[in-house]
Ligand code: PD2
């Protein structure tokens with residue numbers, strides 16, 4: 001199996017593993033445990049040859065031990081407190097439509113122009129692969145019935161449009177662009193869903209050490225709706241009884257790490273099944289510290 005043929009999230013996971021100092025054999029082991037065929041070892045080898053530092057002798061280390069970024073339970077990021085009203089951001093007159101405090105959730109209308117939504121969809125359509133979730137025991141990415149979308153991602157600043165949108169996000173949320181993970185584009189066909197989950201990583205779970213070591217904890221999420229949805233597909237917060245119906249160009253922000261690094265369990269959220277039409281979103285997850293750019 002070739003590295004270039006792997007789903008983008010799996011490629012990203014391997015790059016994170018190298019960045020965190022994991023050895024070839026540790027990476028192959030995790031993937032075999034997650035159910036991959038032994039031919040995955042070839043893709044791992046290609047990835048290490050292309051991306052591991054030349055002098056990097058394979059070493060067995062506890063997950064995350066060699067990270068250049070110390071995982072932190074404290075947020076190094078303080079998001080602004082939003083109230084409803086218009087926020088001029090470059091060419092966009094963004095409007096905060098509602099803001100609630102606990103959990104901290106804000107809906108921004110008009111965050112993206114229609115043409116930007118269409119361009120992101122067209123750039124992504126040819127490169128979609130099934131979305132995966134992190135296995136919290138051993139850390140590899142797995143296919144699960146709880147997440148039935150297709151996705152792809154763009155590196156920070158990969159195109160002028162991506163760079164523009166990332167600058168807008170940084171300006172709105174007052175968080176450096178370097179704290180952003182690659183922009184994820186997700187497509188949900190009819191019946192596609194993302195069952196309720198937390199976006200933060202439970203620091204007690206061994207399989208999360210890999211993802212926490214690169215950039216620290218996730219502290220906030222911005223979901224940008226790239227399409228309207230004919231029926232279904234709402235983003236739901238079951239613990240607060242909130243449902244947000246996708247509206248093309250709008251963006252939903254929520255954060256979930258409080259004062260002393262306390263994780264907000266009220267932030268449980270999901271994408272309910274699409275009943276008719278299709279749903280496209282772009283998600284920017286934000287970390288407590290700088291996230292490596294590949
Ligand atoms: O598509 C959604 O509405 C959705 C729901 C829950 C997206 C995410 N989570 C996410 O991207 O984290």
Ligand code: ZN
Pocket residue numbers: 197198199221269
């Ligand atoms: Zn989510």
